[in-house]
Amino acid sequence: MKSYVRLLNHTSDLGLKVYAESLPELFTAAGRALMKLMVDLDSVRPIEQRNIKVRAGEIDLLFREWLSELLALFHNEEFLVSRIAKVRINNSQISALIYGEKFDKNRHEIRRELKSITYHQLGVKFDGKRYTGTFIIDV
């Protein structure tokens, strides 16, 4: 997959800039990068699967809702995501199949608390060649 992630130098929180050639790749890479900030993905077995569907009025907000949903799985169900597949985006909706497992204190070391995905500098842009997604997480 031709995507990559860059950490932003935000003073108090953590920011990410994600680059990809398509929207599904962008959303997948951003989701994985978000999870990697929290846990070593190699330690999370993809043994349970879930379908995720999220809607929002515009692409920036959809990007944030998607990332928030991945975070909410951990906050509300202690579910860690390690693999994202079948990402489909159309008409302000994203659906995806995600794999992971329940948090297990003995096998998973949580690197840091991610409180929420903020709206500050949030955005998805397309320059004709590639997509860039930017978001800042309150930590």
Add this chain to the structure above:
Amino acid sequence: MNAESLIQKSGYLWEIPQAGPMRVPGLIYATENLMQQIHQDESLKQVANVAQLPGIVGYALAMPDIHWGYGFPIGGVAAMDVTSGVISPGGVGYDINCGVRLLRTNLTVDSIRTKIKDLVTGIFHNVPSGVGSHGAIKKLDRKDVRQVLLKGARWAIENGFGSSDDLNFIENSGILKEANPEVISERAYQRGAPQLGTLGSGNHFIEISEVRDIFDEDIAAQLGIQKGNIAIFIHTGSRGLGYQICDDFIKVTLQATAKYGIAIPDRQLACAPIQSSEGQDYLGAMRAAANFAFANRQVISALIESSLLKILNLSPNNLGMRLVWDIAHNIAKIETHEFQGKEYNVCVHRKGATRAFGPGSPDLPTQYQSIGQPVLVPGDMGTESYLCVGTRKAMQETFGSSCHGAGRVLSRTQAKKRSQGRNLYQELAKAGIFVMAEGRSTIAEEMPDAYKNVTEVVNTMHLAGIIKKVARFTPMGVVKG
């Protein structure tokens, strides 16, 4: 925001002149040295952005610990006229009523020097910390959580955590009235239920400190603070419940911003007129989260006290642990202030800023009427923390507000880079500080180099006459989340 447009008003005060869509000027408390650091990130632009919000009175204020946040700068204060102004969840932050409490004890440095590891270890095991930490007390059901949201610290006391005297020494007596648990989502309830009495992670901490210097003997004596004694700082907030409420209400206020035709320069500044149903709902939800945080710090205090009693085999009287003050530094409050000769009813947003009411304020307990409200300014885990009091000048200039901490100067990634190849635990141990942390990243990201010099921050506000220094503390043992 460029450096050229800043006007230096004095050695510790700067103005961003009102321009473009700004409704008021910005005013920043900082020394020249701190201002050089402030220029390195986007916080001044954020001050100018806050100055654009409807109903803002006087100035968009910033304290010397200001740094780049999301939407509002951290270290920002904005007072909005209650009739014509707005309330912004981003102006309070995700960790609603994140705050600090200070406990004094009869313990002396010499009596615990050899036991510090035991004490830190005991507290570390007794107060759950780390991401999603839970299990400090029995898991609350929905009805219990509702009671916590309505009663704040009083709920904790009614359930055996501390004594009712403690309520005198908590901002707003540990309970914000007119909290509204009915407007809070099920997700927020779910996240809050297992987390009461837990520290969390990131910059949250419990610190065992030595009272190192006294700057004002009379006030220190009235606060029960003695040189050479041990005091305890607790820094935490409303945990997942607060984060969820902020998240939920930014969505609500984003819609309200469009509905009421409010122009905002950053989506994170989403807001609603204070008098609108959206504004009132957020106020009710935020107050409920604030009450959860007051209860959280009250429960943690009791857990710490029981750890100390057990490990040191002391009676409560001999330990002499008493609450000096509990302060909120992420909050919005409806207050009455006189500003430039006119009385205003305002909603004061304090985002990474504390209340700092001066002597004679009716909101202070009788014991503190003559000295002013204690202001707690913790530094990073390797240096020092301060106890100060608010002044009458704070009431005239800053809507009774002051700085809340050292303020970050390095990003988390920069801090991590700088920590590479270093054993921070050993460095801190060499400085006489024993640290235990749950998360591996925490120590690196929260390293002392990542913060401004707290002494310079406090001295700025002291010289500006907004607060008065009372005592300085140095850490001996730290529990980090």
